[in-house]
Amino acid sequence: MIPIIPGIIPFGAVMGSVSSEVGLSFFQTVMMNMLVFAGASQLAAVDLMKMETPVIIVLVTGLIINLRFLLYSAAYSPVMQKSRLLSRVFNSYFLTDQSYAVMSANEHRFNSNDEKIQFYLGAAVCMFIVWQISVIAGFIFGNFAPKSWALEYAIPLSFVCLLIPSLKNNKYVTVALFSAVTAVILKPMPYNLGLITTATLSILLGIYLSRKKRVI
Amino acid sequence: MIQAEYFWLNTFLLAVGTLLIRSSILMFSSKIIISDRLKEIFSFIPSAVLPALAAPMAFYHPGTVDWLFNKERVVILLLATVVAYFSKKMTTTLLFGLVFLYLITQITYS
Numbered sequence: 001m002i003p004i005i006p007g008i009i010p011f012g013a014v015m016g017s018v019s020s021e022v023g024l025s026f027f028q029t030v031m032m033n034m035l036v037f038a039g040a041s042q043l044a045a046v047d048l049m050k051m052e053t054p055v056i057i058v059l060v061t062g063l064i065i066n067l068r069f070l071l072y073s074a075a076y077s078p079v080m081q082k083s084r085l086l087s088r089v090f091n092s093y094f095l096t097d098q099s100y101a102v103m104s105a106n107e108h109r110f111n112s113n114d115e116k117i118q119f120y121l122g123a124a125v126c127m128f129i130v131w132q133i134s135v136i137a138g139f140i141f142g143n144f145a146p147k148s149w150a151l152e153y154a155i156p157l158s159f160v161c162l163l164i165p166s167l168k169n170n171k172y173v174t175v176a177l178f179s180a181v182t183a184v185i186l187k188p189m190p191y192n193l194g195l196i197t198t199a200t201l202s203i204l205l206g207i208y209l210s211r212k213k214r215v216i
Numbered sequence: 217m218i219q220a221e222y223f224w225l226n227t228f229l230l231a232v233g234t235l236l237i238r239s240s241i242l243m244f245s246s247k248i249i250i251s252d253r254l255k256e257i258f259s260f261i262p263s264a265v266l267p268a269l270a271a272p273m274a275f276y277h278p279g280t281v282d283w284l285f286n287k288e289r290v291v292i293l294l295l296a297t298v299v300a301y302f303s304k305k306m307t308t309t310l311l312f313g314l315v316f317l318y319l320i321t322q323i324t325y326s
Contacts, residue, residue, distance in 0.1 A: 035231035092239035206260030
């Protein structure tokens with residue numbers, strides 16, 4: 001988990017400083033992090049809430065971003081198949097990009113599912129603690145940082161950092177470029193619908209690009 | 217300023233929805249099978265969503281640097297993408313972007 005921590009700290013700090021910049025209280029910031037615990041969707045939600053976007057748009061946008069957790073959930077399901085229902089729900093709360101990455105890289109080292117679950121929980125709780133501390137530090141620092149530092153610009157920069165590892169080949173790069181250009185064009189749509197429309201069109205483009213070609 | 221009721225409603229719904237997504241397959245793990253094709257489609261989500269979030273934030277910001285047509289945030293975001301690609305480090309990319317933006321705006325003002 002230690003190699004991943006340096007990547008979590010700045011992202012958490014951005015979340016904290018942005019929360020303080022848009023006027024969320026300390027309690028609201030901490031509670032949002034405890035309840036949602038999904039950085040990218042939280043940042044998007046805070047940005048949309050700042051513009052008083054309708055609840056349904058904030059929700060759908062956040063959930064589209066978090067749909068990738070379905071993949072992680074599917075990847076863990078063989079390991080937790082024999083666990084109790086409550087234990088599965090508890091473990092699923094800690095599913096993040098980082099805990100998934102750490103688990104995937106180390107799964108082969110363990111013989112039993114119990115060992116794998118213990119390792120996963122250890123890594124995930126460590127990630128949870130570091131994330132919360134980083135957000136709190138960012139919140140406190142963000143309250144004192146001068147406007148000229150433009151800390152809110154860290155949001156798009158963070159998204160770029162999260163994007164790069166997912167660009168596995170040219171298809172993903174094409175989808176990302178299409179998404180960026182379309183989002184700029186569709187931004188003036190009412191109720192901030194441009195984001196959801198862009199995400200949907202971009203995923204459809206991904207489906208089209210990755211279709212299996214029929215052999216005649 | 218974000219209204220308290222509005223904030224809590226959004227946060228609560230997002231929290232419940234996110235937990236449902238996270239736990240859905242784990243809860244019914246013995247009954248649901250996700251095909252490889254569906255996994256491939258899910259893998260496009262970050263490339264489809266993250267640029268859609270980042271690009272308008274930079275493009276529609278009322279910039280201050282005339283010689284970059286007030287689009288200094290777009291230019292720095294493109295440069296930061298290159299930095300992120302080669303460094304693979306969030307800290308390096310954030311520092312590059314924020315420091316570069318600060319310097320370029322301060323130089324223009326002075």
